[in-house]
Amino acid sequence: MRRITGGGAIHHTNELTFSLTTSLDHPLFAGPVSRSYERVHEVVQVALTELGCEASLRGADGLRSDVEDTGMCFHHSTAMDLAWGERKGVGSAQRRRRGRVLHHGSIKLGPSKYDTEIATLEGVEDPGEVARAITGAMRSTAGIKLSPGVPSSSERELAEELGARAIDPAFVRRR
Amino acid sequence: MRPDDRQYLPSHEWVKIEEETATIGITDFAVDELCSGNEGDLVYCDLPELGRVVEAGETFGEIESVKAVSDLNSPVAGEIVEVNPDIEDHLEILSDDPWDRGWLIRVKVGKGDGASLLDASAYEERRGAPRGQRRAADAPLLHMDPRGPQPRVLPAL
Numbered sequence: 001m002r003r004i005t006g007g008g009a010i011h012h013t014n015e016l017t018f019s020l021t022t023s024l025d026h027p028l029f030a031g032p033v034s035r036s037y038e039r040v041h042e043v044v045q046v047a048l049t050e051l052g053c054e055a056s057l058r059g060a061d062g063l064r065s066d067v068e069d070t071g072m073c074f075h076h077s078t079a080m081d082l083a084w085g086e087r088k089g090v091g092s093a094q095r096r097r098r099g100r101v102l103h104h105g106s107i108k109l110g111p112s113k114y115d116t117e118i119a120t121l122e123g124v125e126d127p128g129e130v131a132r133a134i135t136g137a138m139r140s141t142a143g144i145k146l147s148p149g150v151p152s153s154s155e156r157e158l159a160e161e162l163g164a165r166a167i168d169p170a171f172v173r174r175r
Numbered sequence: 176m177r178p179d180d181r182q183y184l185p186s187h188e189w190v191k192i193e194e195e196t197a198t199i200g201i202t203d204f205a206v207d208e209l210c211s212g213n214e215g216d217l218v219y220c221d222l223p224e225l226g227r228v229v230e231a232g233e234t235f236g237e238i239e240s241v242k243a244v245s246d247l248n249s250p251v252a253g254e255i256v257e258v259n260p261d262i263e264d265h266l267e268i269l270s271d272d273p274w275d276r277g278w279l280i281r282v283k284v285g286k287g288d289g290a291s292l293l294d295a296s297a298y299e300e301r302r303g304a305p306r307g308q309r310r311a312a313d314a315p316l317l318h319m320d321p322r323g324p325q326p327r328v329l330p331a332l
Contacts, residue, residue, distance in 0.1 A: 006219075006244040033243045034211040078216075078241055094243035097234075098186070174221070 001163075002172045003104075007093030008073030010106050011114040016127035018134060019104040028142060029101045033094060037080035040103060043141045044082060044090055047133035048107075051124055055082045055089055063088055065118045073106070074118040089119030176295060177202065178274050182250065183298035184232075184290060189274070190250035192284065197251045200278045201238070204302045206269050209240040214270035216240045222247075222258045222279060229255065231290035235280060238269075249282065250290050257281035 010017075020040070022029065028043075029036040041057060048055045058081045065087035067075035073091035077083065082090040092105040107130055108120045124130060138144040151159065165171055177183075181191035187205035191198045210216035219239040229235050229249040236247040258280050261268060269277045293301070 004244065006239045007242070032208045032211050033240065037242060076241075080242065092242070096243055096245040098246065098248075 001166045003093065003166065004162075005093035005095040005102060005104060008076050008091070009071050009114075010073045010091055011112045012106070013112050014110040015106055015108045015112075016130045017104060017106045018131065019102060021100065021102045024096060024099050024101050026101075028144075029103070033096075034080055036094070036101075036103070037092065039142075040092070040105070041080065041082050041090065043137045044105065044107075044134060046137035046141045047130070048082070048084075048089075048121075050133045050137070051121060051130065053084055053089075053121055055084045055119075057081070058083045058088070067117075072115060074108070074115045084119050087117065087119035089121075177299060179295040182292035182294060184248060184250045184292065185298075185301060186246070186248050187302075188248055188250055190292070192251070195284050196256070197253065197282045197284050198278045199235075199249060199251075199280050199282060200273055201247065201269065202298070202302075203273050205245070206273055209238065209243060209245060210270070214267045216242070217266040217269060220262050220266060220269075220279070222262065223255050225255055225258060227255045228285070229253065229282065247279065248290075249280075250292055251282055251284050253282040253285035255280050256283045 020028070024030065028039050038057065045055050045057075058077050058079055060079060063077045063083055063086050065074060065083075066077055073093075074088050077088045081088050081092070090105050090107050092103065094104075095102045108115065108118060109124055109127060109130070110120050111118065121130065135146050138146055178189075178191075181189045183189050183202065187202045187208070189200050189202055206214075206217070217238065217240050220236065221238075222236045223229075227235070229252065231249060231252045233249050234246040235249045235255065238245055238247060259278050262277070262279060271277070
């Protein structure tokens with residue numbers, strides 16, 4: 001399937017994907033895309049530190065996990081990406097539409113056959129543990145309190161409709 | 176000062192109307208937001224088919240950088256009569272010359288409600304000075320906020 005946020009392919013196994021959505025004037029996302037990445041990644045960095053992982057923004061230099069032309073998200077890095085052990089550890093993408101933003105990120109708990117040589121969270125087996133660390137860091141770092149909730153039936157219906165579009169060959173193969 | 180021979184949408188598209196034809200592009204601010212001065216960060220621009228009819232404010236395409244995808248919105252209603260053939264293979268034009276060579280589409284202006292457009296000074300006021308005249312710093316990182324973390328509740332995800 002193809003995401004509306006663009007970016008490289010992710011093999012969704014043994015990992016946590018998180019999504020944030022809010023208005024573009026929210027303090028986390030206001031201004032240039034690169035600055036919003038720095039802010040979100042600062043939150044994720046705090047969460048990873050709590051899990052015993054010393055991650056930092058990649059900066060100017062490339063990574064050992066960079067592999068050309070595979071189309072995989074974790075094989076392509078930018079200065080704003082979070083890395084540890086000289087390998088990319090968090091894959092992220094954003095969609096900006098009509099004053100709203102959808103940001104998502106992927107954190108691997110272990111390697112997969114398509115994402116070799118990337119950074120993973122060794123010793124953490126439960127994606128829920130990572131989710132709780134991120135939720136906690138949201139509160140401690142950005143003052144954002146997240147409340148548990150379940151999607152309403154209309155939200156589920158909309159998600160199914162959008163999901164059908166995401167696997168439509170016309171959308172997947174466009175460009 | 177940005178060009179005052181055209182009008183702007185708050186979502187960073189510009190439109191220059193000459194007789195019945197509207198030429199539409201995106202501002203230097205939009206390009207900067209997407210790629211922060213690194214023109215290689217723009218990876219793709221999806222532009223519409225000729226003949227498509229758009230409403231004012233309707234999305235006519237999208238532009239993708241290495242880290243984000245953004246909509247392109249039409250400031251006017253009408254039929255798309257021309258698409259810049261150079262953009263797809265030369266996205267650097269958008270960084271080099273967003274006001275002239277970097278135009279995206281031309282629309283034969285039709286009837287319909289117009290979008291709420293800004294003149295150059297109103298756009299400037301909302302978005303700050305053009306590239307080169309702007310301070311590099313913008314909102315501080317959250318941990319640098321002297322007030323400390325500010326409570327803010329997001330809707331349940």
